[in-house]
Amino acid sequence: MEITEVRIFPVDEDKLKAYVTITLDRCFVVRGLKVIQGNTGLFVAMPAKRRKDGTFKDIAHPLNTETREFMERIILSEYDRELARGPALQPVDAGGLAQGLRGA
Numbered sequence: 001m002e003i004t005e006v007r008i009f010p011v012d013e014d015k016l017k018a019y020v021t022i023t024l025d026r027c028f029v030v031r032g033l034k035v036i037q038g039n040t041g042l043f044v045a046m047p048a049k050r051r052k053d054g055t056f057k058d059i060a061h062p063l064n065t066e067t068r069e070f071m072e073r074i075i076l077s078e079y080d081r082e083l084a085r086g087p088a089l090q091p092v093d094a095g096g097l098a099q100g101l102r103g104a
Contacts, residue, residue, distance in 0.1 A: 001025060001067075003074050008035075008082040017042065018082070020075055030060055035079050042079070044072045 005023035020033035032047030048056040062068040 003071065006075055006078040008075075008079050010079075010082060018079055020044070020079075022071070022075065032059075033075065035076065042076055044075050 009019040018035040046061040
């Protein structure tokens with residue numbers, strides 16, 4: 001699996017820092033990821049749906065720690081680059097960054 005595109009949409013909220021859309025292998029798009037400011041730093045929250053009881057359940061997520069860390073590293077790196085770039089919201093191509101995970 002390779003993350004071939006990362007699009008960052010910064011927001012000015014207390015804990016929510018950005019919405020994220022990623023493209024996998026140039027053929028599958030996942031929308032609704034979020035960059036969140038947690039107690040120990042930034043992390044990436046997967047797309048989730050609110051249940052009737054008010055809790056949230058991920059609708060897409062990595063199945064192992066290695067894949068989660070791989071995705072988070074690329075997304076947070078692109079988030080930092082987007083902030084350094086300034087207020088313009090332009091898609092960021094992560095093709096050169098992501099070497100990919102084989103068999104994930």
